[in-house]
Amino acid sequence: MARTVGSIIGGDGAPSAPGGKLEARNPAHLEELVAVAELGDAGTFVEACRIAREAQPGWAATPAPVRGRVVQQIGRIVEENKERLARLVTREIGKPYRESLGEVQEVIDTCNFFLSEGRRLYGQTVPSEMPDKQLFTFRAPVGVAAVITAGNFPVAVPSWYVIPALVCGNTVVWKPPEYTPSSAEAFAQLILHGGLPEGVFNMVMAEGPVAFEGLERALDEGLVDKVGFTGSTDVGRRIGELCGRHLQSPCLELGGKNPLVVMPDADLDLAVDGCLFSGFGTAGQRCTSLGTVIVHDSVHDEFLSRFAAAVESAAIGEPFEDVLYGPMISERFGRRFEGWLDLVQPHHKLYGSSATGRIGTGNPREGFVGDPDAGLYYHPTIVDGVTMEDELYGTESFGPIVGVASFASFDEAMALANGHGYGLSSSIYTNDPKNVFRFRERISAGMVSVNNSTSGAEAHLPFGGNGRSGNGGRQAGIWVLDQFTRWQSMNWDYSGKLQKAQMDVADVPADLGFRLP
Numbered sequence: 174m175a176r177t178v179g180s181i182i183g184g185d186g187a188p189s190a191p192g193g194k195l196e197a198r199n200p201a202h203l204e205e206l207v208a209v210a211e212l213g214d215a216g217t218f219v220e221a222c223r224i225a226r227e228a229q230p231g232w233a234a235t236p237a238p239v240r241g242r243v244v245q246q247i248g249r250i251v252e253e254n255k256e257r258l259a260r261l262v263t264r265e266i267g268k269p270y271r272e273s274l275g276e277v278q279e280v281i282d283t284c285n286f287f288l289s290e291g292r293r294l295y296g297q298t299v300p301s302e303m304p305d306k307q308l309f310t311f312r313a314p315v316g317v318a319a320v321i322t323a324g325n326f327p328v329a330v331p332s333w334y335v336i337p338a339l340v341c342g343n344t345v346v347w348k349p350p351e352y353t354p355s356s357a358e359a360f361a362q363l364i365l366h367g368g369l370p371e372g373v374f375n376m377v378m379a380e381g382p383v384a385f386e387g388l389e390r391a392l393d394e395g396l397v398d399k400v401g402f403t404g405s406t407d408v409g410r411r412i413g414e415l416c417g418r419h420l421q422s423p424c425l426e427l428g429g430k431n432p433l434v435v436m437p438d439a440d441l442d443l444a445v446d447g448c449l450f451s452g453f454g455t456a457g458q459r460c461t462s463l464g465t466v467i468v469h470d471s472v473h474d475e476f477l478s479r480f481a482a483a484v485e486s487a488a489i490g491e492p493f494e495d496v497l498y499g500p501m502i503s504e505r506f507g508r509r510f511e512g513w514l515d516l517v518q519p520h521h522k523l524y525g526s527s528a529t530g531r532i533g534t535g536n537p538r539e540g541f542v543g544d545p546d547a548g549l550y551y552h553p554t555i556v557d558g559v560t561m562e563d564e565l566y567g568t569e570s571f572g573p574i575v576g577v578a579s580f581a582s583f584d585e586a587m588a589l590a591n592g593h594g595y596g597l598s599s600s601i602y603t604n605d606p607k608n609v610f611r612f613r614e615r616i617s618a619g620m621v622s623v624n625n626s627t628s629g630a631e632a633h634l635p636f637g638g639n640g641r642s643g644n645g646g647r648q649a650g651i652w653v654l655d656q657f658t659r660w661q662s663m664n665w666d667y668s669g670k671l672q673k674a675q676m677d678v679a680d681v682p683a684d685l686g687f688r689l690p
């Protein structure tokens with residue numbers, strides 16, 4: 174049964190749908206309506222920020238270990254509902270069920286990490302340059318955090334923002350993607366049942382441009398102190414500009430064109446496994462998905478024939494079955510992907526079955542699992558002969574397409590790995606430690622895998638990118654605390670007199686004229 178879901182502000186459902194309604198369909202079975210979203214408008218967003226602003230001082234005054242306890246309860250409730258939530262994610266965006274279970278596990282892992290952070294949130298005691306004086310640092314919450322996330326990870330990625338933001342004493346307004354309303358609503362309900370006071374966590378169901386307008390107004394009215402955004406580089410740039418006007422630095426997690434270098438000494442079968450998962454897992458719809466395989470000339474042909482054979486025989490189809498990937502997230506994702514397929518040029522060579530585009534009875538795929546005509550399925554595409562001049566080389570192509578480029582020298586490999594200007598994830602396959610460390614030093618990406626896929630980061634290592642992939646902010650683990658707290662320093666002089674820094678400091682009577690015989 175399709176549910177009707179809408180914004181949740183101050184713990185209550187927002188009454189109407191001023192932004193209209195939107196149907197979310199199961200991309201594996203388009204005839205199945207999963208949910209109807211009642212959308213808010215810019216005013217709904219501003220109202221949510223106002224409620225979050227009101228709730229913030231009370232939440233900040235709640236002892237951090239108690240906030241951590243709430244996060245623990247959220248983690249428990251999510252764990253109790255793991256299969257239900259994962260099923261919803263699979264029905265709504267077509268992510269293979271095993272991956273959806275992994276995605277929900279990522280939420281649980283995030284809660285498990287941050288529940289104890291409520292008992293840490295350490296500051297430092299720092300020695301003073303003067304007697305009878307102590308220096309300290311404290312982490313202070315930032316205030317109201319507005320979080321805007323994408324649909325490829327409808328619950329894990331928002332948890333990377335929401336959970337640390339909450340434990341640090343911030344209140345949150347979350348705008349999920351409007352095309353994943355039922356996963357979003359379910360996730361919001363699980364969060365709210367963890368024991369949060371009213372108004373501490375709010376969700377606004379709205380379309381992107383509408384939310385942008387709401388964010389602009391909320392920033393103008395001083396209702397937002399921190400923005401977290403995961404999505405495209407173009408939108409990230411606009412959010413960065415907007416926040417810059419208010420002297421704010423958002424946490425931006427943007428696109429990627431993630432390179433994977435195969436050195437001549439690599440274990441080729443291992444590299445094929447890595448490329449298969451990072452190129453085609455989640456139908457290539459991760460920001461960490463493989464963009465271009467960069468293969469040494471001496472192993473290029475052998476690698477490519479093994480890679481093509483693996484892609485050829487991979488199971489694609491019904492996401493509740495054991496498949497490499499299922500449908501695209503929604504029609505919008507399918508249409509955009511078709512546009513990127515146009516970047517394949519006559520000088521490129523297609524590998525594998527060489528069928529491209531939408532899978533269906535008229536354009537079949539051998540061994541397809543289920544009914545291809547029922548959903549939004551696309552052929553996997555391997556494009557050989559990619560060069561730095563190609564538009565495909567520098568364009569994030571969110572979908573099941575992998576480029577292949579070749580190189581003769583390590584310098585060439587590095588130029589190819591960095592030249593697109595993104596810098597999110599990267600990988601090298603080699604058994605030579607010299608290659609590993611040279612690659613690590615010279616790659617511009619924020620994340621480096623060695624003999625492992627570009628995707629699939631663990632939930633407690635810093636996650637984020639550079640260049641076109643972000644503004645250097647990092648999520649996850651202790652590193653994200655710097656996004657959701659501000660350092661406050663305190664000095665306390667108990668000498669009973671005014672001691673001036675730099676001026677009233679005891680001198681050291683050294684004899685600088687001393688020379689060794």
Ligand code: UN1
Pocket residue numbers: 325326330403458459460461627628629630631
């Ligand atoms: C994303 O696609 O926005 O490392 C995040 C990974 C996942 C997260 C991807 N844990 O691939």
